Amino acid sequence: MATTHNLGFPRIGAKRELKFALESYWKGQSSQAELQRAGAELRARHWRNQAGLDLAPVGDFAFYDQVLDMSFTLGNLPARVSGFHGDALDNYFRVARGRSAAGAGDHAACCGGVAAGEMTKWFDTNYHYIVPEFEAGTQFTLDAARLLAQLAEAQAQGVAAKPVIIGPLTYLALGKAKDGADKLSLLPRLLPAYAQLLAALGAAGAQWVQIDEPILVTELDATWQDAFRTAYQHLNTGAVKLLLATYFGPLRDNLPLVAALPVQGVHLDAINARDEVEALIAASPAERVISLGVVNGRNIWKTDLGAALDWLEPVAKRLGARLWLAPSCSLLHVPVDLESEHKLDAEIRSWLAFAVQKLGEIRILAAALAQGRDTVAPELAANRAAIASRHASTRVNNPAVKAAVAAITPELGRRQSPFAVRAAKQAAVLNLPLYPTTTIGSFPQTKEIRLARSAFKAGNIDEAAYTLAMQAEIEHSVREQEALGLDVLVHGEAERNDMVEYFGEQLDGYVFSQAGWVQSYGSRCVKPPILFGDISRPKAMTVAWISYAASLTDKPMKGMLTGPVTILNWSFVRDDQPRALTCYQLALAIREEVQDLEKAGVGIIQIDEAALREGLPLRKSQWQDYLDWAVESFRITANGVKDGTQIHTHMCYSEFNDIIAAIANMDADVITIETSRSDMELLDVFDDFNYPNQIGPGVYDIHSPNIPSEAHIVALMQQAAKRIPSERLWVNPDCGLKTRQWSEVIPALTNLVSAARALRAAA
Ligand code: GLN
Numbered sequence: 001m002a003t004t005h006n007l008g009f010p011r012i013g014a015k016r017e018l019k020f021a022l023e024s025y026w027k028g029q030s031s032q033a034e035l036q037r038a039g040a041e042l043r044a045r046h047w048r049n050q051a052g053l054d055l056a057p058v059g060d061f062a063f064y065d066q067v068l069d070m071s072f073t074l075g076n077l078p079a080r081v082s083g084f085h086g087d088a089l090d091n092y093f094r095v096a097r098g099r100s101a102a103g104a105g106d107h108a109a110c111c112g113g114v115a116a117g118e119m120t121k122w123f124d125t126n127y128h129y130i131v132p133e134f135e136a137g138t139q140f141t142l143d144a145a146r147l148l149a150q151l152a153e154a155q156a157q158g159v160a161a162k163p164v165i166i167g168p169l170t171y172l173a174l175g176k177a178k179d180g181a182d183k184l185s186l187l188p189r190l191l192p193a194y195a196q197l198l199a200a201l202g203a204a205g206a207q208w209v210q211i212d213e214p215i216l217v218t219e220l221d222a223t224w225q226d227a228f229r230t231a232y233q234h235l236n237t238g239a240v241k242l243l244l245a246t247y248f249g250p251l252r253d254n255l256p257l258v259a260a261l262p263v264q265g266v267h268l269d270a271i272n273a274r275d276e277v278e279a280l281i282a283a284s285p286a287e288r289v290i291s292l293g294v295v296n297g298r299n300i301w302k303t304d305l306g307a308a309l310d311w312l313e314p315v316a317k318r319l320g321a322r323l324w325l326a327p328s329c330s331l332l333h334v335p336v337d338l339e340s341e342h343k344l345d346a347e348i349r350s351w352l353a354f355a356v357q358k359l360g361e362i363r364i365l366a367a368a369l370a371q372g373r374d375t376v377a378p379e380l381a382a383n384r385a386a387i388a389s390r391h392a393s394t395r396v397n398n399p400a401v402k403a404a405v406a407a408i409t410p411e412l413g414r415r416q417s418p419f420a421v422r423a424a425k426q427a428a429v430l431n432l433p434l435y436p437t438t439t440i441g442s443f444p445q446t447k448e449i450r451l452a453r454s455a456f457k458a459g460n461i462d463e464a465a466y467t468l469a470m471q472a473e474i475e476h477s478v479r480e481q482e483a484l485g486l487d488v489l490v491h492g493e494a495e496r497n498d499m500v501e502y503f504g505e506q507l508d509g510y511v512f513s514q515a516g517w518v519q520s521y522g523s524r525c526v527k528p529p530i531l532f533g534d535i536s537r538p539k540a541m542t543v544a545w546i547s548y549a550a551s552l553t554d555k556p557m558k559g560m561l562t563g564p565v566t567i568l569n570w571s572f573v574r575d576d577q578p579r580a581l582t583c584y585q586l587a588l589a590i591r592e593e594v595q596d597l598e599k600a601g602v603g604i605i606q607i608d609e610a611a612l613r614e615g616l617p618l619r620k621s622q623w624q625d626y627l628d629w630a631v632e633s634f635r636i637t638a639n640g641v642k643d644g645t646q647i648h649t650h651m652c653y654s655e656f657n658d659i660i661a662a663i664a665n666m667d668a669d670v671i672t673i674e675t676s677r678s679d680m681e682l683l684d685v686f687d688d689f690n691y692p693n694q695i696g697p698g699v700y701d702i703h704s705p706n707i708p709s710e711a712h713i714v715a716l717m718q719q720a721a722k723r724i725p726s727e728r729l730w731v732n733p734d735c736g737l738k739t740r741q742w743s744e745v746i747p748a749l750t751n752l753v754s755a756a757r758a759l760r761a762a763a
């Protein structure tokens, strides 16, 4: 009989209760006791949600981030917070976000504010963790209080508890050695803390501990592989049984390593590594538990239970009680409960499973394996019907879209002429000065804009009134840009709530949940749109707004679109076809918009690919394949225009040294990128790589309220001009301005324009 369990549950709450409890505490509007109570209530509710599983996770709850929790458990706090007088939770928030609660908790008068810990993406998900900080001298001292308290809490509620911790190698790998120290040199000091932790958990009654080592799905060199052997020898103390959890991909060349580690159980992501199940079983000792992640923990689709049983039944027969069943990874990455959705289209809703429903699937699978499919016949029949309905739905399958993708030829992605020819024609049409100035698209999303949008959505104003309100905002931003003296204007994106949702809402093949929140970091959540079917564009999406903006001015107006790769990477996408195919469908739809803009006389079109880098696979060996279709998708979108039409793209990051060739291959006439925080050092890549087209290195850090001075901008651009000829440089902020206030934007852009003038005068 298979044991059922879960690797982690979303902690934010079906109604984002944790978010609101945290934000109220941070604002000083509620007490720490109230925050603790909210946390305890969520944990209790989530254990109830997981009732019926044989083992439920404990320690997956975090007030901010599970990696930061691990840092506190290991006593690894940055030196800058060591002088703090307050209590541990307030210190925890100081590391997480630079400050704790306003008022009592912040200790502003005595120990002051501190720099927040760096945040980065958790593997290839959209969850961000707080990066552990190391130095050569870092010491670790166990503080198991939080974990032990939560274990006791679970036990008191009758939960069969399995504590979850991040393993030592993943913990080291995710951190940053501030002084360049070799992180593995810390392992001998780290392991005793882990051994003590396991001993403490065992003494408190935990039988199994889940130890997460997702770096095992990435490429590891021999030193790291060795470190795994050393570490797990050391942790094999008999205090508890260890379930080594790997997820987000196959093990590949780490499989023999994993199989040989002295652990009592291994969890494999059987969604992404089905083909490794047999090899893992064959290479494992005869008594080892094999936990299979058979329900996708990363997406929102129902599992095809019949198909899962087809391959699981023989495996279960052989493994017997050694088989455990779980979702592929923690459910942190999916919304909590489909029951919260009241407005979703009923047919599409029947195809979905959120966290609670996914655990139900695990229970059905386990029952079918234990007592035969007959015992869950109604559940299996309902599942079969849902899968069949999705499969056959004419809303999913649009033959015209499939045919259009099949008909894609390389010509579709090619400009008519090489860059040099295009650049000359564009220069003749646009007649821009040296160091042209522009912005990235959005202007401040003011309270008035948000009010008009929610009034329209609630039906309190009609479409005509809404259009007038947005046109007024567009006109305002055009007048401001003219007054500032910018060279290439934008309409300001007032009508867009979100750069992906705006397009998703107008494309066929998308639906939107009401409460499908997924934690992005701390108290922040995103609600990814659901791409369920073949993508098509019923009608133009942006032309009316951009044309209206263009009609207000004689200056060039840049049209603004979100690119296919970014739309793909920021959505829940279908699992019934390769991502590449979905991306090509998006590319064809956005290409139509590009061509409609061109027909409407828009001579400059920007296609944002903010999330291109995010889609990179975890293993470098797979990067090229991704980059090939991602870049081709962009090219299909962008390159059907005339030579004289100028294509821009924008990327929200600066680490592209390792993908610079792919970016050049997109062949955009102009790219704007984020560089302002690094004093242009990031442009060093251009010393070795001759980037052929035009580029706007961001010179105004829009993530900060600070106003960059003219001198600062000039200095940054001079740095840039050492690497890229000035005829190919643009002057612009490093991202959109929607999160800023007009009172910040005006002085910053004033300095940006005057810096460009100074640069021209000096040229
Ligand atoms: N055009 C978008 C904006 O200006 C780009 C946002 C982004 O890159 N994230 O807001």
Ligand code: ZN
Pocket (backbone or CB within 6 Å): 440, 610, 650, 651, 652, 653, 734, 735, 736
């Ligand atoms: Zn950006």
